[in-house]
Amino acid sequence: MPKKPKTPAEQAQTRARILQVARKVYAEEGYTAVTMRNIARQSGYSPAALYRYFSNHLELVRSIWQDAVDRMRDDALAAFAAHEDPMDRVVAVLRSYATFATAESTAFRLTFLQAKVPGEDAELFKREGPLPNLDPREGTSYRLLKEAILQAIAAGRMTPVDVDIAAQTLWGAIHGIVALPFNFPRFPLAKDNERLEFALRMMVRGMETGGSSPPLAENVSQSP
Numbered sequence: 001m002p003k004k005p006k007t008p009a010e011q012a013q014t015r016a017r018i019l020q021v022a023r024k025v026y027a028e029e030g031y032t033a034v035t036m037r038n039i040a041r042q043s044g045y046s047p048a049a050l051y052r053y054f055s056n057h058l059e060l061v062r063s064i065w066q067d068a069v070d071r072m073r074d075d076a077l078a079a080f081a082a083h084e085d086p087m088d089r090v091v092a093v094l095r096s097y098a099t100f101a102t103a104e105s106t107a108f109r110l111t112f113l114q115a116k117v118p119g120e121d122a123e124l125f126k127r128e129g130p131l132p133n134l135d136p137r138e139g140t141s142y143r144l145l146k147e148a149i150l151q152a153i154a155a156g157r158m159t160p161v162d163v164d165i166a167a168q169t170l171w172g173a174i175h176g177i178v179a180l181p182f183n184f185p186r187f188p189l190a191k192d193n194e195r196l197e198f199a200l201r202m203m204v205r206g207m208e209t210g211g212s213s214p215p216l217a218e219n220v221s222q223s224p
C-alpha cells in the first residue's frame with residue numbers, strides 16, 4: 001500500500017525539523033559540515049528526503065539565514081505596531097533587534113556575525129548575494145526603522161536628517177552593542193540591557209527636537 005502523502009502542515013514540520021538540525025550543525029561544526037548527507041544522517045531522514053525540501057546545501061544554508069531575517073522582521077513589525085508615537089517606534093524597532101540577538105543568539109550569530117563561507121561557495125555568494133531574493137532595503141526590520149524615523153521627522157519630533165544615514169548609524173550602534181558578548185566573551189561587560197538602554201537613551205536624546213527622551217527599561221536604574 002502506497003505511503004500516505006504528508007499534509008502541508010506535516011511538510012512544514014519536517015522542513016522546520018531539518019532546519020533545526022542544520023542550524024545546530026552549523027553552530028557546532030561550522031559551515032563545511034552543512035552537507036546534505038550529514039544533515040540527513042543527523043536528522044534521521046534519507047538524503048533523498050532532504051532533496052524534497054532543499055535543492056542543495058546552499059539552499060539549506062540560505063534558508064537558515066532567511067529564517068532568522070524573517071523572524072527578526074516579524075519581531076520588528078510587532079514592536080512597530082505596538083506604539084503610536086514615532087520616537088517610541090524608533091526605540092522599539094531598535095530594541096527588538098537587540099532582543100532577538102539575545103533570545104535567538106545562535107540564529108543571530110550564524111546570520112549576522114558568522115555568515116562568511118569558504119571556497120567556491122564564497123564566490124557564488126559574492127556574485128548572487130547571500131539572499132538573492134531579498135532586498136535588504138525592503139521587507140526587513142531596516143525598512144521599519146527608516147519608516148519610524150521618517151514619521152518622527154514628519155511629526156517634528158526628530159531633527160531632519162538623511163534617513164539612511166540615521167538608520168544605519170542607529171542600527172550599527174545597536175549591532176555593535178549586542179555583538180560585544182559574542183566577540184569578547186571573557187571581557188567583564190556590563191549587563192546587556194544596561195548597555196542597550198543607555199545607548200538608546202543617548203542616541204534618541206541627541207536626535208529629538210524637544211520633549212523628554214524615552215525612559216529606560218524598568219529594571220535599569222538611571223544615573224544622574
